[in-house]
Amino acid sequence: MKRKNSIPYIALLSVLLFALGCKQELEFRTPHGDNAEKPDVVTGVSVINLDGKAKITYKLPANANLLYVKAVYQYGTGESAEVKSSIYKDTILVEGFADTQEHDVTLYAVSRNEVLSDPVVVKVKPLEAPFRKVFQSIDVINAFGGYNLTASNPTRDNVSIIVMRRNNFNEFERDNFKSVYTKTDNIISKIRNLDTLEQDFAIYVKDHWGNNSDTLYTTIKPIFEQKLDPGKFRTFVLPGDAPQVTNGAALQYAWDGRLGWPYTSFTHQINGGDRPHIITFDTGTLAKISRVWIRPFPEGVRYYYLSTMRRFEIYGSASPSLSGALDASWVLLGSYEVIKPSGLPYGTDNAEDQSTAAAGFNWEVDLNAPKVRYIRIRCLENFAGGTAQSINELEVYGSAQ
Numbered sequence: 001m002k003r004k005n006s007i008p009y010i011a012l013l014s015v016l017l018f019a020l021g022c023k024q025e026l027e028f029r030t031p032h033g034d035n036a037e038k039p040d041v042v043t044g045v046s047v048i049n050l051d052g053k054a055k056i057t058y059k060l061p062a063n064a065n066l067l068y069v070k071a072v073y074q075y076g077t078g079e080s081a082e083v084k085s086s087i088y089k090d091t092i093l094v095e096g097f098a099d100t101q102e103h104d105v106t107l108y109a110v111s112r113n114e115v116l117s118d119p120v121v122v123k124v125k126p127l128e129a130p131f132r133k134v135f136q137s138i139d140v141i142n143a144f145g146g147y148n149l150t151a152s153n154p155t156r157d158n159v160s161i162i163v164m165r166r167n168n169f170n171e172f173e174r175d176n177f178k179s180v181y182t183k184t185d186n187i188i189s190k191i192r193n194l195d196t197l198e199q200d201f202a203i204y205v206k207d208h209w210g211n212n213s214d215t216l217y218t219t220i221k222p223i224f225e226q227k228l229d230p231g232k233f234r235t236f237v238l239p240g241d242a243p244q245v246t247n248g249a250a251l252q253y254a255w256d257g258r259l260g261w262p263y264t265s266f267t268h269q270i271n272g273g274d275r276p277h278i279i280t281f282d283t284g285t286l287a288k289i290s291r292v293w294i295r296p297f298p299e300g301v302r303y304y305y306l307s308t309m310r311r312f313e314i315y316g317s318a319s320p321s322l323s324g325a326l327d328a329s330w331v332l333l334g335s336y337e338v339i340k341p342s343g344l345p346y347g348t349d350n351a352e353d354q355s356t357a358a359a360g361f362n363w364e365v366d367l368n369a370p371k372v373r374y375i376r377i378r379c380l381e382n383f384a385g386g387t388a389q390s391i392n393e394l395e396v397y398g399s400a401q
Contacts, residue, residue, distance in 0.1 A: 036113060037065070037111070037115065038115055038117055039063045039065070039066055039115065041061065041120050042060060042109055043058065043059045043061070044057075045058045045120065045122055047122060047123070047124050049126055050126065051127045051130050052127070052129030052207070053094060053095040053096070054093075054125075054126055055093050056107070056124070058091075059090065060087060065112050066087050067087065067114075068084045068085060068110050069085050069087075069092060070082060070084050070107070071084075071092050071107055071108075072105070072108070074103070075096040075211070076098020076129070076210075076211040077098070077209065077210045084110075096207075096208075096209035097124075098132075098207075102124070102125045103124050104121050104122070104123065105124055106119045106122075107119070107120040108120075129207065129211065130155045130207065131159050131211060133152070133153075134151050134159050134161070134187070135216070137150075137151045138205075139151070140201070140203070140216075142220060142223055143190065143222065143223060144192075144223045144224075144225040144397070144399070145193055145194060145222050145225050146191040146192040146194045146222050147191050147201075148190050148367065149161070149190075150188050152185070152186065153185050153186075156184065157183060158183045159181075159182065159205055159207055159208075160181050160205065161182075161187065161189070161203060161204075161205055162204050162206055163179045163180075163202075163203050164202040165199065165200065165202075194222045195222070196221065198221045199221075199222075200217070200220075201217075201220060202217050202218075203215065203217075203218065225397055225398065225399060226398070226399065227396070228283050228284075230257070230395070232283060233255045233282065234284065235252055236280045238278075239324030240278060240324040241280055241324065242268065243271045243272055244267060248262030249261070249262045249265060249266035249390075250265065251279055251281065252265075254279075254281075254391045254392075254394050255394055257393070258393075259295075259392055259393065264391065264392045265390065266388075266390045267388045267390070269307070269387070276378050276379055276387050277387045277388050279389070280375070280376045281375055283375060286373045287371055287373070287399060288369070288370070288398050289369065289375075289396060289398040290365060290397045291396075291397045292314055292333075292394060292396050292397075293394060293396075294363065294394045295357070295394070296308040296338075296360075296391070296392060297390040297391065298357070298358075302348075303353065303354060303357035303358070304338070304353060304383050305383055307383075307384065307390040308338070308382055308383045309381075309389050309390075309391075310338050310380075311380040312336055312378060312380055313334070313335050313336070314333045314334050314363065314375065315377075315378065316365075316369065316370075316375055316376075317329050317330045317331065317372055317373070317374045317376075318370065319373075326378075330376065333365040333369050334363060334366055338361065338383075341353055341356050346383060346384075360393070375396065
């Protein structure tokens with residue numbers, strides 16, 4: 001009986017607690033006090049001018065009702081800007097300037113009742129804005145099937161490099177797929193699959209606050225690219241080259257179009273020693289190389305395993321020395337590293353790892369490299385930690401024109 005009689009009391013108590021909670025949530029809260037007194041102004045103001053911005057330091061007034069300090073100024077676009085800094089700081093940062101001219105910044109001390117002090121006008125003279133430096137550093141060069149755009153952004157500001165090309169009305173129109181949106185320090189954009197005819201582009205830089213740079217007008221003529229004929233490839237063994245394994249694999253299998261064992265190039269770690277393993281071949285064509293495509297050999301379903309190259313170099317020569325030394329007759333075309341997409345431990349590949357490796361890796365060559373005919377691949381480290389190398393298939397691309 002006691003349990004039954006307690007139920008109404010518990011229900012009543014719950015209703016009262018709920019009502020009390022609602023009352024507290026709906027309670028109207030006014031600002032602390034009704035002090036409408038105007039705060040004193042900030043004093044001891046000093047300015048440190050920075051790239052496109054300025055850091056203002058000051059001494060806070062002693063008003064007990066002070067809440068924050070506010071800076072009012074204009075961005076480079078002419079739009080009004082307002083920045084606040086709490087009473088726990090004695091600095092405020094004003095950003096978004098587009099030039100190095102002198103600008104007025106008005107400082108206000110603000111009370112908890114949102115009463116403003118008298119204004120204090122501060123003169124700032126920002127240094128050159130980051131977006132202008134990025135614009136000045138832009139370099140665009142012709143590349144195989146497109147162009148390479150590079151720029152420097154040492155302060156890592158948020159910038160947009162807007163790329164425009166002519167539309168059907170011969171007017172420049174923004175191309176979002178070629179534009180770059182980044183805050184990295186070394187900006188690199190490689191555009192491919194363009195026609196090899198001359199094409200006009202217009203490029204400018206925009207910052208986070210809407211400021212725009214001047215416009216760079218440039219004409220691009222992509223370099224023609226083709227796959228070099230593997231039917232002309234020949235082994236070209238030089239002194240110091242690593243020996244192939246003796247149970248079927250051979251260097252010429254690297255370009256025969258067949259996959260799997262034994263149709264692969266495979267050097268022998270024991271006979272080849274522990275120094276970097278090198279293979280050399282003749283493409284039969286003097287050409288400016290654009291890229292070398294390499295498909296690693298899978299050990300079962302594991303691609304990032306045993307003799308799969310992890311770190312390696314590719315060299316080229318038009319007329320190599322027969323000594324086998326990597327002397328002045330050879331030029332370094334590039335240094336490369338295979339990154340396992342999943343980051344899983346050694347010996348474990350997931351589906352993404354396998355599909356990425358099965359599609360092969362395109363290793364781009366330095367555009368400034370001269371024409372070459374002979375190729376050397378030097379394995380610095382494989383996935384097992386040795387220096388032997390295996391290549392299931394490779395293709396060489398470039399232009400003999």
